[in-house]
Amino acid sequence: MIAIIDYGVGNLESVYKALESLNFESKITRNVEDINNADAIILPGVGAFKDAIENLRNMNLVNPLMENIKKGKPLLGICLGMQLLYEESLEDGKWKGLGFLKGSVVKFKGVVKIPHMGWNNLNVLKKDNITKYINENDYVYFVHSYYAKGEYNDLIATTDYKVDVPAIVRKGNVIGMQFHPEKSGKVGLSLLKAFGEMIK
């Protein structure tokens, strides 16, 4: 079972429905027991960083997430859920994140439209199981105003929006996707399939 963490923000239903269409069993939950029993965890996310991290803390979900990651359980952070994995975010202030990945989340600057909204292509930098079903340059759907500035070693794929935006990152069993795989058509479903198959 894949636990989709319900922490009061985000479009959880579409993640659930995408997994359902791939025949992966999942559960939308904020229950620690469910998280401990799950084979994998998805941290979805739409909304503001501050609210999201505060909700996770207030619901006492931070420690259970930490412990399950330490056990080696696959975790996928989607969009804001990926940003939460970093040390800090500069979205409307300065907020401490979960710190699984080194780096901070910053706003787009310069002559680009904000949010970065629409279909953009992936530049796959590193061979990884998570990208095994997709092609180099496949398009995925992004909606975000902030992006992660992290370590080069964690990058699996980037996308170009005047800056190289980390699109897929991975550190061991922790994976982040800045775009929405659940809204990226066949390509997105292929990525979720690869994630689901990481369950041992």
Added chain:
Amino acid sequence: MITKRIIPCLDVRNGRVVKGTKFKDIKDVGDPVELAKYYNDQGADELVFYDITASYEDRDIFLDVVKDTAKEVFIPFSVGGGIKSIEDFTKILRAGADKVSINSQAVKNPDLIKKAASKFGSQCVVLSIDAKKVKDSYNVFINGGRKDTGLDVFKWAKKGVNLGAGEIVINSINTDGVKKGYDSDLINKLSNIVNVPIIASGGAGEAKDFLDVFKNAKADAALAASVFHFKEIKIPDLKKYLNDNGINMRRND
């Protein structure tokens, strides 16, 4: 590189997709979920559903359409028509839509933009503006294009973005249904004024209209209904044509 988007628009009445001119000559186009799946397979980048009855009883039928679509179509879609409150936003987003577009109610109550943006994020608040040329200026019209608010389109768009709208649909009443091309002057001017994605609406008749609105008016996305519904333009052909003319497109053929 980010692509321009092609967005079919589905007007839904009593659970069916229909197409007509100003509520007259309404033709049945098909089942919304089937049509959504068809457009997804054709390579549509996004979908828009408009609830064109929005009466109380029909509301639930419409929400079921949204739910059924979200079960089977895994691309973004937005919903508009008769949205009046934060509760309406919540219902629609819970049903599986990604964005909600507001029009008349945003004019009557601009605070709704702000409240919705802070609760759900700017990315799901789409400000839809019906614009019509009145003498030398473009005015904002509401209530399905029947009422002139006297508001200047560009000032209103700016205000909407400042309040938190993450995207603007600009529908030109002058060109809507005429099929002689999008209102490029209007859209170009708007593109230069606001820094959020612009979706052009109203007037698509042939492939070169899309090229014009992307190339000359700098629209980020183009919305159309009847040319797609009646198969006058097929999305794969359109995308190939645009691609051949230097517009970056996501293609699945």
